[in-house]
Amino acid sequence: MTLIAWIIIGGLAGWIASKLMGTDAQQGLLLNILVGIGGGLLGGWILSLFGGNPMGDGWIVSLVTATFGAVVLLFLVGLATGRRSIRA
Template sequence: MLGIGIVAWIIIGGLAGWIASKIKGTDAQQGLLLNIVVGVIGGLLGGWALSLFGVDVESAGWFFSFLTCLVGAVILLSIVQAFTRKK
């Protein structure tokens, strides 16, 4: 994912963060900026996880980068929800 520009990071990250927040039910708590942050950090998390399995994310294209961000963002939101749940 490092092969695409910063504008692409923002667009793909924002879209992936927004869809992930819809999937996890946190959309009402997040704004545009937090969706972008979640998507970009999710992309880094997903890219790191896939690199452990030897998957080359950088040369896979926009769609694979989006899927990587989406899966990473869902994982990130799941982790955050696990730590912030009231007992």
Template sequence: MPTLGLIGWIVIGGLAGWVASKIKGTDASQGIILNIVVGILGGFLGGWILSLFNVDVAGGGLIFSFLTCLLGAVILLTIVLKLRK
């Protein structure tokens, strides 16, 4: 299975960041660029967290990559919201 390229990371990261911002209620304060950044950083965070539990994140496919990015993005937004208070 091929790994995601740059465009794949932008698309999946953008979608995951947007969905995470909807879940956390921060969509009104974020634009598309910040959604993409949150999703991509969330992908790294989610991948790191899942690797701590010995989950193979490299061979998961597109849906698993999206869910990994979504998990990390929600965690990232939760941390950011806690730090803002």
């Protein structure tokens, strides 16, 4: 994937994860992109532990993997900082 694709998929994954975790009001576009890209790396690593192929499965699998990883990342950050999400 190109750098532009990483940014777009990362931004979408970070935004979806922040909506799911209730942290969207605290994050801006740049943080959504960073969380999504970090989530993609984390999700790809977790997927490879279970024998999955995080590379080359298409953009939909990449988006789902990045979103899953971003949710895990936001959960871990929430545990580390002691913050709890507030759902409306």
